[in-house]
Each structure stands twice: as C-alpha cells, then as structure tokens.
Amino acid sequence: MKSRYRSVSVLIVLLTVLALTLTACGGGSTPESTQLSPTQESSAVLPAETSLPETATEQPAPTSEQPTVIPEGALRVAMQSLVQTDPALISSDTEVLVASHVYDYLVDVDPQNNIIPRLAEKWTISDDGLTYIFDLHTEVTFHDGSRLTAEDVVWTFNRLRDPSKDYPTKDLYSKIANIEATGDLQVTFTLTQTNPFFLYDLSDNHALILQADTSDPTQINGTGPFTVDSYSPEDRITLKANPNYFMEGQPRLANIEVIFFADDTAMVDALRGGQVDLAMRIPTPLYQSLQGEAGINPISIPTNAFDLVRLRTDREPGNDPRVIQAFKLATDRESAFQLVEQGLGAIGRDSPVGPLYTAYYSEDTPIPERDIEKAKQLLADAGYPNGLTIDLHTSDTGNRQDLAAVLKEQWAEAGINVNIVVEPESVYFGDNGWLEVDLGITNWGSRPYPQFYLDVMLVCSAVWNESRFCDAEFDEQARLAGTTLNEDERIQAYHEIQRILIERGPIIITSFWPLNTAIHDQFEGFTPKAFAGRTDLREIRLVK
Amino acid sequence: MTASPLFDTQEEQGLQSTVDRSSGRSKLIHSLYSRPTSAIGTSIFLIFLLLALLGPIIAPYAENQQIVSDARQPPSSEHVFGTDNLGRDVYSRVVLGARNILLLAGLGTLLAVLSGTVLGLVSGYRGGLLDEGLMRFFDGLLAIPALLFALLLLGILGPSSSSVLMVIVIVYTPIVARVVRSVVLSVKQRGYVEAARLQGERQSVILWREIFPSVLPVLAVESALRFSYAIFLVASLGFLGVSVQPPTPDWGLMVKESRNYVDQLPWTMFFPAAAIAILVVGVNLMADGIKRFLLAPD
Numbered sequence: 001m002k003s004r005y006r007s008v009s010v011l012i013v014l015l016t017v018l019a020l021t022l023t024a025c026g027g028g029s030t031p032e033s034t035q036l037s038p039t040q041e042s043s044a045v046l047p048a049e050t051s052l053p054e055t056a057t058e059q060p061a062p063t064s065e066q067p068t069v070i071p072e073g074a075l076r077v078a079m080q081s082l083v084q085t086d087p088a089l090i091s092s093d094t095e096v097l098v099a100s101h102v103y104d105y106l107v108d109v110d111p112q113n114n115i116i117p118r119l120a121e122k123w124t125i126s127d128d129g130l131t132y133i134f135d136l137h138t139e140v141t142f143h144d145g146s147r148l149t150a151e152d153v154v155w156t157f158n159r160l161r162d163p164s165k166d167y168p169t170k171d172l173y174s175k176i177a178n179i180e181a182t183g184d185l186q187v188t189f190t191l192t193q194t195n196p197f198f199l200y201d202l203s204d205n206h207a208l209i210l211q212a213d214t215s216d217p218t219q220i221n222g223t224g225p226f227t228v229d230s231y232s233p234e235d236r237i238t239l240k241a242n243p244n245y246f247m248e249g250q251p252r253l254a255n256i257e258v259i260f261f262a263d264d265t266a267m268v269d270a271l272r273g274g275q276v277d278l279a280m281r282i283p284t285p286l287y288q289s290l291q292g293e294a295g296i297n298p299i300s301i302p303t304n305a306f307d308l309v310r311l312r313t314d315r316e317p318g319n320d321p322r323v324i325q326a327f328k329l330a331t332d333r334e335s336a337f338q339l340v341e342q343g344l345g346a347i348g349r350d351s352p353v354g355p356l357y358t359a360y361y362s363e364d365t366p367i368p369e370r371d372i373e374k375a376k377q378l379l380a381d382a383g384y385p386n387g388l389t390i391d392l393h394t395s396d397t398g399n400r401q402d403l404a405a406v407l408k409e410q411w412a413e414a415g416i417n418v419n420i421v422v423e424p425e426s427v428y429f430g431d432n433g434w435l436e437v438d439l440g441i442t443n444w445g446s447r448p449y450p451q452f453y454l455d456v457m458l459v460c461s462a463v464w465n466e467s468r469f470c471d472a473e474f475d476e477q478a479r480l481a482g483t484t485l486n487e488d489e490r491i492q493a494y495h496e497i498q499r500i501l502i503e504r505g506p507i508i509i510t511s512f513w514p515l516n517t518a519i520h521d522q523f524e525g526f527t528p529k530a531f532a533g534r535t536d537l538r539e540i541r542l543v544k
Numbered sequence: 545m546t547a548s549p550l551f552d553t554q555e556e557q558g559l560q561s562t563v564d565r566s567s568g569r570s571k572l573i574h575s576l577y578s579r580p581t582s583a584i585g586t587s588i589f590l591i592f593l594l595l596a597l598l599g600p601i602i603a604p605y606a607e608n609q610q611i612v613s614d615a616r617q618p619p620s621s622e623h624v625f626g627t628d629n630l631g632r633d634v635y636s637r638v639v640l641g642a643r644n645i646l647l648l649a650g651l652g653t654l655l656a657v658l659s660g661t662v663l664g665l666v667s668g669y670r671g672g673l674l675d676e677g678l679m680r681f682f683d684g685l686l687a688i689p690a691l692l693f694a695l696l697l698l699g700i701l702g703p704s705s706s707s708v709l710m711v712i713v714i715v716y717t718p719i720v721a722r723v724v725r726s727v728v729l730s731v732k733q734r735g736y737v738e739a740a741r742l743q744g745e746r747q748s749v750i751l752w753r754e755i756f757p758s759v760l761p762v763l764a765v766e767s768a769l770r771f772s773y774a775i776f777l778v779a780s781l782g783f784l785g786v787s788v789q790p791p792t793p794d795w796g797l798m799v800k801e802s803r804n805y806v807d808q809l810p811w812t813m814f815f816p817a818a819a820i821a822i823l824v825v826g827v828n829l830m831a832d833g834i835k836r837f838l839l840a841p842d
Contacts, residue, residue, distance in 0.1 A: 021592065161680070176841060264804065265803060265804065265806075283804045285804045285807070285808050285809075286631065288805050288807075288808055289807030289808055294703065313743045335612045338612060338615070338629050339612060339615055339629065339631060340630075342616075343631075348810075396785060401790050401801070402629065402630060402801075404790065404791075405608065405790055405791040406610060406630060408606050408791060409606070409609070409791075410611050419789070420789050420790055420791065421789060422703075422789055422790060
C-alpha cells in the first residue's frame with residue numbers, strides 16, 4: 001500500500017511538472033515585433049530634438065583621426081529571422097540591421113536624431129529649399145573592389161522612386177523632380193516642392209546605396225562596414241569586418257553574428273546563459289527581470305512607437321462623431337499606461353506627435369477628463385441607448401492583447417461591449433485586413449520626424465488611412481507642416497494638428513513604448529536607436 | 545402475435561436492471577471511495593465541479609475586474625493567489641475558469657461519446673462496406689496527432705468556444721467509435737443477440753437493448769479517459785492561443801499570457817498551471833477507479 005501511495009505522489013509531481021513544462025515551451029509571439037505593414041515604410045530613428053537643417057548649410061565631414069584599429073571580437077545579436085535582403089524591400093528590424101551594416105546610407109541619423117554624413121561627405125541646400133547638392137566621400141569602394149560614384153547614388157534613388165515598381169518608397173520620393181550626377185562624386189536632387197524633412201527622407205531605411213545596374217540586389221555587394229560571411233536561413237547570418245571600409249577606425253568588431261530567435265523568452269534566456277551578447281526589443285516584463293543581473297547592462301530608451309486604437313469613420317458606428325467622443329471619454333489613458341507599459345515609455349495624448357518631438361509636442365490642449373455618464377449620453381444620442389457591441393481586432397504581438405483587455409474593461413462601463421479578436425501579426429496585416437476592420441489596434445514603429453505619420457496614416461488621401469479620417473482643416477495643417485521652411489509656422493501647425501486629433505480624431509493613443517535592450521558588459525560603445533534595426537554597431541568594441 | 549416467454553424475460557430483465565442500476569451506482573461510489581487513489585481523484589473532480597457550479601458566488605472579484613492600485617501583487621490575504629499584470633485577481637480567474645474548461649471538455653466529451661457510440665454500434669453491427677469505409681476513414685483521422693489535428697481544424701473554423709467544442713467532438717469521435725465497435729464485434733455473435741435477431745426485432749432495438757448494455761462498462765471507462773484528455777486538449781489549445789479569446793479566464797490562456805511575467809509574477813503562471821495539472825490528475829485517478837470497478841472480473 002505504501003509503495004502505491006508513493007507511486008501516486010510521484011505521478012502527481014510528474015504531471016504537475018509536465019503541465020508546467022508545457023506552459024513554458026511552445027511557439028510564442030514576439031512582443032513588439034512591430035515592423036510589419038504600417039512600419040514598413042520610411043526611416044525610423046528617434047526623434048529627440050528635431051534639429052532641422054537650415055537652408056544653405058554646409059555640413060562638415062566627420063574628422064576621423066583615430067589611430068588605425070584592428071577589428072577584434074565577435075558580437076552575437078539575438079533577433080528575429082530574416083526574409084528580405086533587397087534594401088528596397090526590407091522591413092523588419094533584422095533586415096534593416098543587416099542591410100545597414102553591409103550597405104551605407106547617403107546621410108544617416110544619429111541616436112539624438114540629428115542628420116549626420118555617411119557616404120555624403122558634405123551637402124548644400126539652395127536658398128529656395130528645392131535643390132540639394134551632395135559631395136560623396138572619396139575612396140569608397142564596394143565589396144567587389146569597384147569605386148563608388150555619383151551614378152550609383154542616382155541609380156539607387158531612381159530605382160526606389162520608380163513609379164512602375166511597387167517599392168514602399170515610391171510615394172516618399174514622389175516629390176523629387178530630378179536626380180542627377182553633377183560630377184564624378186557629386187549628386188544633385190531637385191524637388192518639386194519644399195520639404196523640410198527631405199534629409200530624413202534620404203536617410204529612410206530602404207535608401208541604402210547599391211551599385212548602379214545591379215541586376216540581383218539579393219547578391220549583396222555594398223560599401224558597408226561589414227560583408228556577409230555566411231547565411232543559414234532560420235538560424236543565423238554572420239558578418240565580417242570590411243577591411244577596406246572608408247571610415248577610419250571602423251568597424252571595431254571583427255564579426256557580427258545575428259542569431260535568429262522566434263521566442264522572446266528564449267532570447268532572454270540565451271542572453272542570460274551567454275549564448276548571445278546583445279538582445280533588443282525585449283518585452284518590458286522580461287526586461288525588468290534582467291535588472292541587477294551580473295554581467296548584463298540593460299538599457300531602455302524612449303521611442304515614438306505606439307499602439308494606435310482607431311475607429312473607422314466611413315461607416316457605422318464610427319461615422320457618428322458622438323460615438324468617437326464616447327470612446328475617448330470612456331478611456332482612462334493613465335491606467336492603461338500604468339497597467340500595460342508598467343509606467344515605462346510615455347503616456348499618449350491621442351496624437352502620434354509624441355513627447356520625443358520636443359520642438360513640436362504640445363500639451364496646450366487638455367485631454368478631456370474620463371466621463372462615463374457623458375459617454376453613455378453621447379452613445380444614447382447617437383442611437384445606442386443600450387450601448388453598442390463591436391469587435392476589437394488586434395495582433396498577438398507586443399502588449400496589444402493586454403491593452404485590448406484593459407480597454408474592454410474600461411469601455412464596458414460606458415456600455416461599449418467589445419469582443420476581442422486576436423490574430424497572428426501576419427494575419428492581422430495580411431491581405432490588408434487591418435485596414436478593413438471597424439475597430440482595431442495597430443502597432444506603429446518609431447520615426448525620426450512626425451510628418452510621416454500624418455502623411456501615411458491621417459491625411460484624407462493617406463495610403464494607410466486606417467480610420468478613413470478626412471478633415472479639411474487637418475489636411476491643410478498637415479500640408480503646411482510638411483512643406484513650410486519656417487520653423488515657427490511648422491511648430492504652430494503641429495500644435496494645431498494635436499488639438500484637432502484630441503478634439504475629433506478617431507484615434508486613441510494611450511502610450512508610447514520604450515525600446516528595451518540588454519548587452520553583455522564586455523562590450524562598449526552601444527547606443528540603441530528607437531528603431532532597433534537602425535542601431536549602429538560600427539562603434540561597438542570588445543573591452544574584456 | 546402473442547406474448548412470448550422471451551418478452552416476459554426481457555421485462556423482468558428491465559425491472560432487474562433498474563434495481564441493479566441504483567445499487568450499482570452506490571456500489572460505484574463505494575468502490576471509488578474504497579481506494580485512496582480513486583477517492584482523491586473523485587474528490588478533486590467534485591471540488592472542481594463545485595467551483596464550476598458556484599464560481600460566481602465563491603470568487604471574490606469579477607473575472608476581468610482590473611484593480612489598478614493592486615496590479616502585480618504577490619499572494620496575500622486580500623488576493624490569495626496574487627494579482628496579474630493588469631490588476632486582476634488570479635484566484636477569482638482560476639475559480640471562474642473552472643466552468644469554462646469543465647463545460648468545454650465535458651460537453652465536448654459527451655457529444656463525442658454520443659456520436660462515437662452511435663457510429664461504433666452501427667458500424668460494428670452492420671459490418672460490410674459501411675464498417676470498412678468508416679473504419680478506414682477513422683484510421684486516417686487517427687493517424688494525425690490530436691493536437692495537430694485540432695490546430696488544423698481551428699485554423700479552418702476560427703478561434704471560439706464552439707469551434708473548440710466541435711474540435712473535441714471531431715478528434716475524439718473516431719476513438720470512441722473504434723472502442724465501441726470492438727465490443728460490438730464480440731457481442732453480436734452471442735446467443736441472445738442471435739435470438740433477438742431471429743425473433744425479428746428491429747435493428748435499433750437489438751442495438752439498444754441487447755448490445756448497448758454490454759458496451760456500457762467499456763464506454764464509461766473510455767468516457768472518463770476522454771474527458772481527462774479533453775481537459776488537457778482545451779488547456780493546450782488555450783495555451784497556444786487558438787481557442788477562446790482574451791480576456792476569458794481560460795487556464796491555458798492564462799498560462800500563455802503569464803509567460804513573459806514568469807520571473808516577475810510567477811504566481812500568475814503557477815496557479816492556473818497547477819489547476820490544470822491537478823484536475824487532469826484527479827480525473828485520471830477517478831477514471832482509474834471507474835475502470836477497476838466496471839471491468840473487474842467479478
């Protein structure tokens with residue numbers, strides 16, 4: 001009898017362990033794997049102080065007088081797997097990270113969001129703001145040994161704006177009238193209208209310079225600090241230092257190994273166990289668990305990335321402005337921010353112009369206080385005296401499920417009954433389903449300047465106008481902000497835009513997420529950028 | 545047609561079986577509680593059943609009630625299982641989740657047993673092409689691992705409670721049908737079945753009155769086993785995020801949602817995982833007791 005008891009207790013323990021093991025395994029979603037559809041286009045760094053280039057500015061070349069450094073050490077980076085290697089089509093962080101280390105941009109953006117030279121040594125802008133002349137660095141060679149010339153730059157940008165091709169940059173560069181090689185190492189861009197953010201446009205994720213007449217862009221031949229050493233799909237890609245890189249003293253590392261992980265928990269465990277040295281886009285709870293871990297430096301930075309809660313305005317129930325107001329009044333942004341983001345990042349104000357755009361962000365227009373009774377009344381006035389029931393669609397990545405659960409509870413008080421529909425990210429964005437749903441939560445990545453969001457998401461003709469928002473006053477302010485060279489005028493326009501969105505925009509933004517990263521302490525020189533894939537690994541060095 | 549002696553015998557048998565049934569039931573309960581293992585199992589099951597029935601009365605908070613100020617609290621007197629990242633009481637969610645899992649697994653098993661029994665009886669008794677065709681089809685279905693098959697079906701049906709119910713029925717019907725059929729094959733050769741057939745009884749009457757009682761013990765054991773598997777299947781599907789949608793307090797889904805918080809808030813994963821494990825173990829032990837009682841040689 002005793003042995004039977006023992007065997008039963010062993011059975012219970014074994015089954016409990018089995019159940020817990022089951023729960024710890026399994027394919028997982030990857031929180032903040034956000035660079036799908038809406039985040040596919042355009043550049044991506046962080047917008048601290050949007051220092052715009054002044055007209056007729058001449059940028060100096062970077063002084064590179066460091067002693068010759070022999071690259072050493074290998075950095076193992078944990079990221080999601082990679083699909084695209086053609087710079088015109090890359091979108092995920094991994095794809096951008098790899099491409100931006102084997103190719104170079106004409107101009108780049110630093111972690112403080114300033115435009116900095118890369119292949120372009122210096123540039124001048126005409127007084128009317130319509131002509132940009134770039135002088136390229138001398139002595140730049142492609143990995144195959146051929147010299148970089150102005151023709152390569154012209155060919156690359158003409159490819160990216162080719163109206164017959166369906167590249168995501170087609171619209172971004174549609175206001176360029178002409179691109180011309182005005183010298184062996186000089187390129188001139190002429191615009192059809194002024195664009196204060198043109199240099200940021202040129203630093204777009206996709207704007208990596210290829211050799212002219214490249215027939216197969218997947219056969220990587222860039223000018224970048226690294227070359228591809230080996231690539232094993234679904235496993236890893238290994239880069240090795242380019243000995244002929246034109247910037248003195250770069251790169252500092254001999255190798256970068258990007259190891260693919262589909263699961264965030266596994267990624268963080270690998271970091272803990274020493275199988276990888278650097279992990280980025282760590283979900284907040286996992287990031288919190290790394291605090292105080294010996295040998296690991298956790299670094300979290302604010303970004304302008306956010307989850308957009310939007311209601312379609314071209315059909316019921318969102319076509320009634322009172323319903324939009326009811327949704328806004330039923331939302332408690334502070335609670336949502338505390339619960340979902342654990343207080344990391346920044347609280348949202350229903351506008352994509354986040355606090356990181358210090359020059360443009362404004363808190364002049366107050367967010368109306370949460371008012372359940374008023375929300376109920378507005379719903380009743382709009383023809384929903386017994387409340388309304390609606391599906392809330394979102395993807396299974398990031399903290400969006402949590403946000404959906406929080407909003408469901410908050411809105412229920414006002415009689416808005418939500419059925420949460422969680423879909424894999426590929427399904428949510430697949431076949432443009434995210435553009436069709438009535439009520440959805442969409443993740444938007446961080447950008448170096450706010451105009452991007454207005455142009456692709458909120459103006460009437462925007463390609464990804466999820467909410468079908470169409471407001472003449474808003475469109476006029478967005479046009480003004482995106483074209484005026486007068487900084488004061490632009491600031492005023494952005495303030496007006498925020499007011500309009502708070503007052504009547506069919507969108508709710510409760511928070512801006514942080515970017516959580518962690519790196520082993522034997523490496524120095526790591527400065528993450530808000531769009532993780534744009535983080536520059538050239539300056540990272542092994543110190544132990 | 546005059547009343548035959550056999551008819552009388554059957555009526556007597558019927559009366560006898562009613563008496564047998566009530567005494568059999570108390571015998572079963574006695575048997576289940578005569579051994580510590582099955583007693584523990586049965587008690588566990590009954591406790592969970594009670595939770596499922598009285599959940600809303602027992603649970604101190606609503607399943608999705610978010611208490612912002614209490615978010616991320618470890619177990620305490622106020623929240624005995626702690627709170628999760630959104631300030632929801634884990635104890636209340638576990639208690640209220642019992643109904644969901646028992647209802648889905650229970651109803652799913654019941655439907656699978658019903659359909660499996662009918663198909664198994666008919667297929668085994670009729671034999672021939674119908675039997676051959678049906679069994680080969682079931683062989684094909686059974687060749688696919690249950691979880692994989694369930695994922696495939698949910699991919700087609702879309703995630704919802706009714707889809708999960710349907711999946712349990714489709715996944716477990718072939719198994720039940722095969723078990724029932726195997727009993728039917730041996731029983732249908734027996735003399736009393738032959739006698740009923742020769743007497744011109746209708747097929748449905750033969751199946752129901754002559755064959756089914758012999759199938760019953762095996763079926764009861766199989767049902768209990770299927771039920772425990774169904775609980776695990778529902779929990780697994782919840783964990784994989786393909787069954788019910790958040791914020792339903794589904795135990796599997798709760799485990800999934802707490803994965804990223806396992807370092808920070810381990811209790812949010814421990815309690816629903818433990819509930820799954822304990823319920824599955826309990827039902828298995830109970831099934832073992834039922835099996836011992838019904839299939840014992842005496």
